[in-house]
Amino acid sequence: MSALTDQELVAACLAGRESAYALLVERYTPRLHRIAARICRHPEDAEDAVQEAFLQAVRDLRKWKPTAPLEAWLVTITVRTAQKVDQRSNRIASRSDSLDAPHPDGNQRELRDQGSSTDPATAAGRADLSSRLAAAIADLPDKYRAAVTLRFQExxxxxxxxxHLGLPERTVRTHLLRGLRALKESVGDLK
Incomplete structure (x- = not known):
């Protein structure tokens, strides 16, 4: 069944075949989870977002247009769902956290490896930069974080x-510019 095209897979899902739904989840979960993990600040929120996105996709499967790639449609649903889940999680956290609590940065998302080095000082510097950059990305406002994640990590x-975001291209370019400026201010000198 894994050799099914997206159109055949959707048709099988609409016909009620559970194995088709399982294949849909298996085929697209890795990429969708990676995207959600970069948008959500907490790993469990990313998992929730992917599950909610698949539920939404199955409910709206008849709305998918075969002229558009299924993966792009699923990514759009996942990005929007991840933003909602992250906002909901942060509202709940802000109500329960004290003012002096440290920022919850438990989701140190891995950034693409920029090469490897055998020099321990270089490796340590790269790890520190990666950690600072991941924290800075997590601190971006949702609209900037989504644009930066989709542009530079996807x-x-x-x-x-x-x-994917349902926005004008000029707005996306503005979000990218402002997001990069905020990252530069937050991370500081990258050297």
């Missing part, structure tokens, strides 16, 4: 990001 163009 490699999407501003036009593709605009389609």
């Amino acid at each position: 490699g999407l163009s501003p036009k593709e990001i605009a389609e």
